[in-house]
Amino acid sequence: MRNSSRGAVDPFIVMDVMEQARAAEAAGRHIIHMEVGQPSSPAPEAARKALAEAMENDALGYTVALGIPALRARIARLYGEWYDVDLDPNRVVVTPGSSGGFILAFSALFDAGDRVLLGAPGYPSYRQILKALDLNPVEVQTAPENRYQLVPQDISGTDCEGVMVASPGNPTGTMLGKPELSALVDAAQARGASFLSDEIYHGIDYDKKPVTALQVSDDVCVINSFSKYFSMTGWRVGWLVVPEAQIRQVERLAQNLFICAPNASQVAALAAMDAPDELQANLAVYARNRALMMEQLPKAGFDRIAPPDGAFYVYADVSHLTKDSRAFAAEILEKAGVAVTPGLDFDPVRGAGTLRFSYARGTAEIEEGLSRLTAFMAARG
Numbered sequence: 438m439r440n441s442s443r444g445a446v447d448p449f450i451v452m453d454v455m456e457q458a459r460a461a462e463a464a465g466r467h468i469i470h471m472e473v474g475q476p477s478s479p480a481p482e483a484a485r486k487a488l489a490e491a492m493e494n495d496a497l498g499y500t501v502a503l504g505i506p507a508l509r510a511r512i513a514r515l516y517g518e519w520y521d522v523d524l525d526p527n528r529v530v531v532t533p534g535s536s537g538g539f540i541l542a543f544s545a546l547f548d549a550g551d552r553v554l555l556g557a558p559g560y561p562s563y564r565q566i567l568k569a570l571d572l573n574p575v576e577v578q579t580a581p582e583n584r585y586q587l588v589p590q591d592i593s594g595t596d597c598e599g600v601m602v603a604s605p606g607n608p609t610g611t612m613l614g615k616p617e618l619s620a621l622v623d624a625a626q627a628r629g630a631s632f633l634s635d636e637i638y639h640g641i642d643y644d645k646k647p648v649t650a651l652q653v654s655d656d657v658c659v660i661n662s663f664s665k666y667f668s669m670t671g672w673r674v675g676w677l678v679v680p681e682a683q684i685r686q687v688e689r690l691a692q693n694l695f696i697c698a699p700n701a702s703q704v705a706a707l708a709a710m711d712a713p714d715e716l717q718a719n720l721a722v723y724a725r726n727r728a729l730m731m732e733q734l735p736k737a738g739f740d741r742i743a744p745p746d747g748a749f750y751v752y753a754d755v756s757h758l759t760k761d762s763r764a765f766a767a768e769i770l771e772k773a774g775v776a777v778t779p780g781l782d783f784d785p786v787r788g789a790g791t792l793r794f795s796y797a798r799g800t801a802e803i804e805e806g807l808s809r810l811t812a813f814m815a816a817r818g
């Protein structure tokens with residue numbers, strides 16, 4: 438059987454780290470997980486209850502391709518609650534995670550060979566999904582002084598049919614303010630490029646509120662998910678907000694690519710949206726963890742870090758400690774029993790000198806991880 442060249446994408450290194458951590462655990466070691474970007478909390482109780490009830494009373498067959506209407510309406514209402522944006526529910530498309538949303542959005546907006554501008558460091562699957570769809574990721578090295586986000590000159594100076602941003606971003610957790618986001622949307626529109634905004638970490642923010650691209654323009658594609666703030670990674674449910682003119686195009690693709698997002702997960706997601714106490718309690722844990730990370734990582738020797746605006750990651754420059762972040766992460770796993778992610782996942786150019794620490798787990802685990810990292814760095818000298 439032949440393999441396609443489109444399928445020759447790089448592995449997602451964090452998944453490889455997870456596998457190494459699993460192997461160490463299977464061999465009897467206790468590992469602290471600072472590699473995974475997922476909450477350790479379950480879906481909100483209300484979500485689990487709603488699903489249990491639905492399983493008794495409903496066949497849970499296919500839903501319509503764009504998602505359960507009540508869920509689309511509730512997501513539209515969220516834009517009023519969070520950003521004071523009046524959103525037509527018809528523009529909301531429920532997807533199998535934001536990962537499914539990327540496939541749908543990229544297929545709907547781009548033709549084979551189109552170039553999509555991305556900032557590095559960034560979430561690795563953007564470029565891998567683009568490649569698998571015969572599209573061309575064009576990665577721009579973003580600058581620390583721009584908080585590792587794209588700037589309008591990156592767009593005006595590069596031939597591209599699409600531009601993708603993430604705010605808060607992964608791995609940096611930095612956010613784009615309204616003027617910056619607005620300038621990027623203008624620059625993309627000026628060159629006729631589609632603008633995509635990954636907003637999966639909205640809700641997980643600390644000192645200031647994130648801005649949605651929908652506050653700036655209706656002619657954008659927003660990608661979001663129940664995975665992070667709503668603590669539902671494995672349920673595989675997310676959403677897109679698309680311009681009105683794209684709805685039917687996206688619907689036809691969704692019908693054929695996925696039929697629908699998992700019905701059970703849509704039922705649970707709808708109930709999760711009305712569980713603010715539990716979700717805000719999760720957020721309080723991340724805030725506490727963030728404070729611990731910012732206080733103790735520098736003391737341990739990881740002092741080239743900036744406070745993240747959102748998400749649950751700290752991206753550290755470790756270029757003074759190693760020239761090979763993959764080997765360094767393996768050494769930390771081996772000697773300290775802490776799994777962390779090498780920056781190469783997020784930035785093939787500069788990532789050999791960076792690491793990403795996730796603080797999505799419970800506070801006791803983060804405390805233990807920090808004390809192990811401190812001891813490891815002290816022993817390293």
Ligand SMILES: Cc1ncc(COP(=O)(O)O)c(C=O)c1O
Nearest residue numbers: 474534535536560607637662664
């Ligand atoms: C920035 C970003 N976008 C998208 C995803 C994919 O999330 P999901 O497919 O679970 O919605 C992730 C996962 O970590 C992420 O960090």
